[in-house]
Amino acid sequence: MDITGIELRHLRYFVAVAEELHFGRAAQRLHIAQPPLSQQIRKLEEAIGHPLLLRNSRQVRLTGAGEELxxxxxxxxxxxxxxxxxxRRIGRGEVGTLTVGFIASAMLTVLPSMLSEYRRRFPEVELRLREFYTSGLLDALRNGTADIGFTRDADQEKSLHTEVLLPEPYIAVVSAQHPLADKASIRIDDLRSEPFVLFSPGVGQNAWEKVMRLCQQGGFRPRIVQEAPHWLTILRLVGTGMGVTIAPKCVEKIAHQEVRCVRLRGANIFSHLELAYREQSLTELEENFLTLARETFRQ
Amino acid sequence: MDITGIELRHLRYFVAVAEELHFGRAAQRLHIAQPPLSQQIRKLEEAIGHPLLLRNSRQVRLTGAGEELxxxxxxxxxxxxxxxxxxRRIGRGEVGTLTVGFIASAMLTVLPSMLSEYRRRFPEVELRLREFYTSGLLDALRNGTADIGFTRDADQEKSLHTEVLLPEPYIAVVSAQHPLADKASIRIDDLRSEPFVLFSPGVGQNAWEKVMRLCQQGGFRPRIVQEAPHWLTILRLVGTGMGVTIAPKCVEKIAHQEVRCVRLRGANIFSHLELAYREQSLTELEENFLTLARETFRQ
DNA sequence: TGCCAGTTATATCCATGAGATATGAATAAA
DNA sequence: TTTATTCATATCTCATGGATATAACTGGCA
Incomplete structure (x- = not known):
C-alpha cells in the first residue's frame, strides 16, 4: 500500500490507539474488534514505512514518528x-454573497421588509443591493453582475427566467388643481386630450408598450410632452401642471401635496413587478432568497 | 453514510472531477472506470447532504458548496x-533531538570527528552534548536526561545496555624527573612502592576496581596520596612529583612536558570506553547514531 | 519455576462494497 | 433525425475490512 492507499480510516484508528495507548480500549471506542484494528494499524505502518507504535504485550508506546503523526x-x-x-453551511445557503438588483419602484412595495427578514434569517450572507432600470438589470443578470433581480414588465429573454411577483393596476396621477383631481376614479379616455409626462421608453420595450396599449384601449395615442427617468421627477412635473401620467399603483406611496392619484376604471392591463434570474444553476443561496421573496409577496 | 464514512478516496476523486470538470477524464487520471467514480461522488454528496457538482450530460459545473469543498x-x-x-523523515531518524552524554576522556578518542561526521550526515538533528562522570551519566541515561552515553568501565546496570567501543591498555604516567621516566616500558610491580595520584573512586566502582586489580597482579595495594576528578589535574600533580598514576592510553594525548607516559608490560586488564543506552525503545535517530559510533570506533 | 491474567498477533471466514463491464438516457451538434 | 458525447444505472466480481477463535507473549504472583 502506498500513500494513495492511506485513508482517513487509518488516521482515525491510529489516533484512537495513540490516544488510548491500548488496542482493546481503542477498538471499543471505534466500535470494532481488536484484531482488525491491529491489522489496519499495521497497514498504516507499512504504508509509511516505519513503526508508529512500540508494543510488547504489556504496554503500547509511541515512536517519535508516531508522535509526529x-x-x-x-x-x-x-x-x-x-x-x-x-x-454544508454553503450547501444550505447560509453563507456567501448575493447580489440583488432592483428597480426603484420595487422599494415602494414590501421588498424592504423582505430584505430585512432575509438578513435576519441569513446573517452570514453578504447581501449586495444595486439599483437599475429594468433593461440594465436584465443585462446585469445575463452577465452575472447581479444574481437576482426585481424587474418591472421585463422583456422576455431566453436564458433569463422571470416570474410575476405582484400585478399592480395602473393609476392616473394629475395635478391637485386639475379638474379630475377629486374624482374617486376615472376612465382612461378621460385623459385623451391631456399632455403626458411619461417614464422614459429606454427602460424597456414591454413596459412602454403596456402604457401605449392602455391608451389605445381608451381610443387615443398619448401626446407626450416630457419623459423622465424617475417617478419622483415625474410627480414633481405633474405637480406643476406640465401634464398627467400613468403609473403603477405603488407610486401613490410617494405622491405629495401637489398631485392626486386617481383609480383607472375599467382598465385590464397590469404592471408586473417580477422576479428575474438566470434559469440554470440556482444555488441554495439563491433558492432561499427566491422562496422568501415569493412568500413575502404572496400576501 | 455519515461523516465518519468519508474517506480520503472520496476527496481524491472529488478533486479530480472538480479539476477536470469531466467524469471521463477524471476517471482516466485516477486509473478507474467512470461508473464507480460517479458512484463515489454520489456517496460523498449524500454524506455531505448537498450537491457538489451540477451535471447535465453536456457539462459539469461546481456548486458553491463544491467550490468550497x-x-x-x-x-x-x-x-x-x-x-x-x-x-517518514522522523522515522528515518533525520529529524529530532538527541542528547549525548560523555566522559571527558572520550573526547581524547575519535569521538570528536565522529560527532562532526554525524552532524554532516544528519544536519536536521539537534545534537545536545553534556559532559558527565560515568556514574552520573548512567543516572542520566536511566532517567532520560541523556539518550546515549559514552562511558568508561561502567558498572553493569539492569535496564541499561553497554557495549565496548574501545578497549585501551593502561599506561603509567610519571614525572619527567622520575627514574622510570625514560624506560620504553615497565612492569606494574615496578610501581609497588610509589605514591599514587588516582582518579576519584566516586566515578564508578568498576573503574576503580580495575586499577586495584592491576596493582594486585603486581602483588601490591597502591598507596594513594591524592585523588582528583580530572585527568588534567592528575597529570599536573604527577608533574610536580607528588606521585605516579595509572591511566587509559588515550590520556597520553594530553601529557605535557613535566610527565612521561610509559607502557605497562604484561598487563592484561584493559580500560573500556563504552557506548551505553536504555535497552528498550531505540529510535531510528538513536540507531543511526549508534551505527555511526560503532563504525567509527571499529577502525 | 510455573501458572495466571492481560494484551497483542495470527488464522480463518464472511459480507460489504469498490470497481469493472455493458447498457441506458440525455443532450448538443451535424 | 441522426450521431456523438457524456453521465447514470444495472449487474457482477473480487478484494478487503471486520468478526470470531485462538495463539503467543510478558509481567506478576504463588
Missing part, C-alpha cells in the same frame, strides 16, 4: 470535520 | 502528503 492526524481529522461543516 | 479538499490532500513525508 498523531499530532498531524488529529489536525487532519479536525480539519476534515470543519471542511464538511463549512461545505 | 474543492479548495479545502485540495488543502487536506496536500496536508496528508506532507504529514506522511514529515513522519
Amino acid at each position: 498523531l499530532k498531524r492526524a488529529q489536525q487532519t481529522l479536525r480539519k476534515v470535520a470543519e471542511d464538511i461543516q463549512s461545505t | 474543492l479548495k479545502r479538499a485540495q488543502q487536506t490532500l496536500r496536508k496528508v502528503a506532507e504529514d506522511i513525508q514529515s513522519t
Whole structure:
C-alpha cells in the first residue's frame, strides 16, 4: 500500500490507539474488534514505512514518528470535520454573497421588509443591493453582475427566467388643481386630450408598450410632452401642471401635496413587478432568497 | 453514510472531477472506470447532504458548496502528503533531538570527528552534548536526561545496555624527573612502592576496581596520596612529583612536558570506553547514531 | 519455576462494497 | 433525425475490512 492507499480510516484508528495507548480500549471506542484494528494499524505502518507504535504485550508506546503523526492526524481529522461543516453551511445557503438588483419602484412595495427578514434569517450572507432600470438589470443578470433581480414588465429573454411577483393596476396621477383631481376614479379616455409626462421608453420595450396599449384601449395615442427617468421627477412635473401620467399603483406611496392619484376604471392591463434570474444553476443561496421573496409577496 | 464514512478516496476523486470538470477524464487520471467514480461522488454528496457538482450530460459545473469543498479538499490532500513525508523523515531518524552524554576522556578518542561526521550526515538533528562522570551519566541515561552515553568501565546496570567501543591498555604516567621516566616500558610491580595520584573512586566502582586489580597482579595495594576528578589535574600533580598514576592510553594525548607516559608490560586488564543506552525503545535517530559510533570506533 | 491474567498477533471466514463491464438516457451538434 | 458525447444505472466480481477463535507473549504472583 502506498500513500494513495492511506485513508482517513487509518488516521482515525491510529489516533484512537495513540490516544488510548491500548488496542482493546481503542477498538471499543471505534466500535470494532481488536484484531482488525491491529491489522489496519499495521497497514498504516507499512504504508509509511516505519513503526508508529512500540508494543510488547504489556504496554503500547509511541515512536517519535508516531508522535509526529498523531499530532498531524488529529489536525487532519479536525480539519476534515470543519471542511464538511463549512461545505454544508454553503450547501444550505447560509453563507456567501448575493447580489440583488432592483428597480426603484420595487422599494415602494414590501421588498424592504423582505430584505430585512432575509438578513435576519441569513446573517452570514453578504447581501449586495444595486439599483437599475429594468433593461440594465436584465443585462446585469445575463452577465452575472447581479444574481437576482426585481424587474418591472421585463422583456422576455431566453436564458433569463422571470416570474410575476405582484400585478399592480395602473393609476392616473394629475395635478391637485386639475379638474379630475377629486374624482374617486376615472376612465382612461378621460385623459385623451391631456399632455403626458411619461417614464422614459429606454427602460424597456414591454413596459412602454403596456402604457401605449392602455391608451389605445381608451381610443387615443398619448401626446407626450416630457419623459423622465424617475417617478419622483415625474410627480414633481405633474405637480406643476406640465401634464398627467400613468403609473403603477405603488407610486401613490410617494405622491405629495401637489398631485392626486386617481383609480383607472375599467382598465385590464397590469404592471408586473417580477422576479428575474438566470434559469440554470440556482444555488441554495439563491433558492432561499427566491422562496422568501415569493412568500413575502404572496400576501 | 455519515461523516465518519468519508474517506480520503472520496476527496481524491472529488478533486479530480472538480479539476477536470469531466467524469471521463477524471476517471482516466485516477486509473478507474467512470461508473464507480460517479458512484463515489454520489456517496460523498449524500454524506455531505448537498450537491457538489451540477451535471447535465453536456457539462459539469461546481456548486458553491463544491467550490468550497474543492479548495479545502485540495488543502487536506496536500496536508496528508506532507504529514506522511514529515513522519517518514522522523522515522528515518533525520529529524529530532538527541542528547549525548560523555566522559571527558572520550573526547581524547575519535569521538570528536565522529560527532562532526554525524552532524554532516544528519544536519536536521539537534545534537545536545553534556559532559558527565560515568556514574552520573548512567543516572542520566536511566532517567532520560541523556539518550546515549559514552562511558568508561561502567558498572553493569539492569535496564541499561553497554557495549565496548574501545578497549585501551593502561599506561603509567610519571614525572619527567622520575627514574622510570625514560624506560620504553615497565612492569606494574615496578610501581609497588610509589605514591599514587588516582582518579576519584566516586566515578564508578568498576573503574576503580580495575586499577586495584592491576596493582594486585603486581602483588601490591597502591598507596594513594591524592585523588582528583580530572585527568588534567592528575597529570599536573604527577608533574610536580607528588606521585605516579595509572591511566587509559588515550590520556597520553594530553601529557605535557613535566610527565612521561610509559607502557605497562604484561598487563592484561584493559580500560573500556563504552557506548551505553536504555535497552528498550531505540529510535531510528538513536540507531543511526549508534551505527555511526560503532563504525567509527571499529577502525 | 510455573501458572495466571492481560494484551497483542495470527488464522480463518464472511459480507460489504469498490470497481469493472455493458447498457441506458440525455443532450448538443451535424 | 441522426450521431456523438457524456453521465447514470444495472449487474457482477473480487478484494478487503471486520468478526470470531485462538495463539503467543510478558509481567506478576504463588
